[in-house]
Amino acid sequence: MYTEGFAGPSEKVVKPLTPEDxxxxxxxxxxxxxxxxxxxxxxxxxxxxxxxxxxxxxxxxxxxxxxxxxxxxxxxxxxxxxxxxxxxxxxxxxxxxxxxxxxxxxxxxxxxxxxxxxxxxxxxxxxxxxxxKWSMLTEQIAHEAAVHAARLRMELSQSKREQQEYLRNVELARVLDKRAERKKSKAADGPVERMDGVEKPAKRERADGERPLKKRRKEKQEEAIDESTQKQLNSVLGNIF
CATH class of the missing domain: 3.30.70.330 (RRM (RNA recognition motif) domain)
Structure with missing residues (x-):
């Protein structure tokens, strides 16, 4: 804010060169x-x-x-x-x-x-x-500085591209390793059959002489019925004779 009675900041006045100067x-x-x-x-x-x-x-x-x-x-x-x-x-x-x-x-x-x-x-x-002349030197120095800056930018850009490529390769290797481990674990669990688009473990093959669980239960029930029937028959025959 300018206040009357106080001098403003001193400014350097640049005078233009005359043709003689x-x-x-x-x-x-x-x-x-x-x-x-x-x-x-x-x-x-x-x-x-x-x-x-x-x-x-x-x-x-x-x-x-x-x-x-x-x-x-x-x-x-x-x-x-x-x-x-x-x-x-x-x-x-x-x-x-x-x-x-x-x-x-x-x-x-x-x-x-x-x-x-x-x-x-x-x-x-x-x-x-x-x-x-000295002006040629200043132009040369400015040109060399610009060339150096451009070369530095190019090196930084190349380094950035190499770093990004390295990170992509690392990520790809990680995905491939994970996929290989998944396949290995599936192979250890046995073959897998697909039903209606959903993977389900295949039925385990029975060993020689091994019967299904339901069949074994049915045979036990029949054996229990036969034993009960035989007892009843023996009781009736005992009363007759």
């Missing part, structure tokens, strides 16, 4: 030159590279490419070196003539410095890049 900016960009360093000594950081290169001319921007994260992880895990390492770098000089002369003079030469310094015996490996 734009022309001067383009001319300054045309005068710049870029030197490519193919190898950065272990442990050397951008500030050190700028300090060393500034001894030969006015330096603009410096960019060093960090090493691969996997390599950094392995190096920190299995070695005592924990600092960030860089693999390659680009140095922009305000004057391309200075950039060309620096690359020709320092390439394949030792870094030097005070006796006992860390990089005294390391060797520069650099090259001047004609007609190469």
């Amino acid at each position: 734009l022309a001067r900016f383009k001319a300054a960009q045309e005068r710049t030159g870029v030197v490519y360093i193919s190898r950065i000594p272990p442990g050397m950081r951008p500030t050190k590279v700028r300090h060393l290169m500034s001894a030969y001319g006015e330096v603009g921007r410096v960019y060093l490419q960090p090493e691969d994260p996997k390599r950094t992880y392995l190096r920190r895990k299995f070695t005592s070196t924990k600092k960030v390492h860089f693999t390659e770098g680009w140095v922009e000089f305000k004057d391309k003539k200075v950039a060309r002369s620096v690359a020709e003079m320092l390439n394949a030469q030792s870094i030097g410095g005070k006796k006992g310094s860390r990089w005294r015996d390391d060797v520069w490996t650099m090259k001047y890049l004609p007609k190469f």
